[in-house]
Amino acid sequence: MATTAQHMGVSADAAPSIPLVPSDEELELRAAVRGICEAVKAGSGHGADEHKEVQTRLIAALAEHGFNAPNIAEEWGGGGLGITGLVPIVEEIHAAGHIAASQVLSASIVGSLLEHYGTPGQQEEWLRPITAGTKTLAFGITEPDAGSNTHKLRTELRRDGDGYRLKGQKVFTSTAGESDAILVVARFRGEDGKLGLPGLAIVDGGAEGLSMDEIPVPGWPEKTYQTFYDDIRVEADQLIGGEEAGLAALFHGLNPERICAAAGGCGWARRAIEIGTSYAKERVVWKEPIGAHQAIAHPLAEAQIQYDLALLMTRKAAALADAGAPEAGYASNVAKFAAAKAANFALDRAIQTHGGNGVTEEYGLTEFWWPVRTLRIAPVSEEMILNNVAQHTLGLPRSY
DSSP: OOOTGGGSSOOTTSOSOOOSSOOHHHHHHHHHHHHHHHHHHTTOOSSHHHHHHHHHHHHHHHHHTTOSOTTSOGGGTSOOOHHHHHHHHHHHHHHTTOOOHIIIIIIIIIIHHHHHHOOHHHHHHHHHHHHHTSOOEEEEOOBTTTBTOTTTOOOEEEEETTEEEEEEEEEEEETGGGSSEEEEEEEEEOTTSOEEEEEEEEEETTOTTEEEEEOOOTTOSSOEEEEEEEEEEEOGGGEESTTTSHHHHHHHHHHHHHHHHHHHHHHHHHHHHHHHHHHHHHOBSSSSBGGGSHHHHHHHHHHHHHHHHHHHHHHHHHHHHHTTOTTHHHHHHHHHHHHHHHHHHHHHHHHHHHGGGGGSGGGTSGGGHHHHHHTTTSSSOHHHHHHHIIIIISOOOOOO
């Protein structure tokens, strides 16, 4: 049976374009996703264990309706809609107070990589379970000393017979302990002992030699880990892109990650605006609701403007990425930058609108303060985006 996602009216094969008015199909999709999210969230707690259980139910419910990975091709159970089809779903998940970890990590990053660079065997093993919500993958790129600079990564893949050995460590590998596997970015060590090009290896969550320590992060519902790879055996069919196309495959997954992070930021911004505006309409201290005063109304109006601009850029980036346009990298960076700014501004103003009530659990704003703040840091920090724009768009000298 065709899903709502498959009838959203967006084609991943079309020339880059974005409709300025959402179609009826998109509005129906958004309402359906929001309804699923709110039903799953009802009655849930705030602890890590409760969050894990809620995420499991959410993935299953979304997958049942074809909403878990609509970007993946129909032959693998997806909607064939590209990242354009994933953006409104991620936004709605975040606007409903959830985190779209499965959609950002498994669907957008790994799904995009496997569709374009995976072997038929890898696609069969992973794409269908991703769309069905029965398997999830984490993404391990960041290292203690190198950050996400692929030129400085020290985690290595060295030849071992007809396979490889993986050795190194990663930090901030979100959901590693809860995922079926980890997509690890490493560098091939050549016969001369030097580290060369990056490679991508799918490491089973129960692989011998894999260990991890949870990194305590206050206020962050998704668990994140420091992961250690102690001479893990990696077969050749666990590499995506082999030894030559690993770098191209990696960058093919980074734009979708940033676009989906931007979509999540837009969802958080919208949630903050909705909560803040509702309170401003109802809260009466003098004769009229506090929203009648410009000191309250103008910041919320500015938050709405920032949200609209960020969402427009996010949709543009998705269209460019789906079309394989060279401008997709710039647009993805700008969308992520704008959405992080919009989300942080909106949440700050919503909290300020509530006064003291804004920092209490009752009003639902503090529960996503840390995730929203983290969006300015990852994936890719504001500073690195500005470095990239300054150098590659403005033609200024490289600063790092």
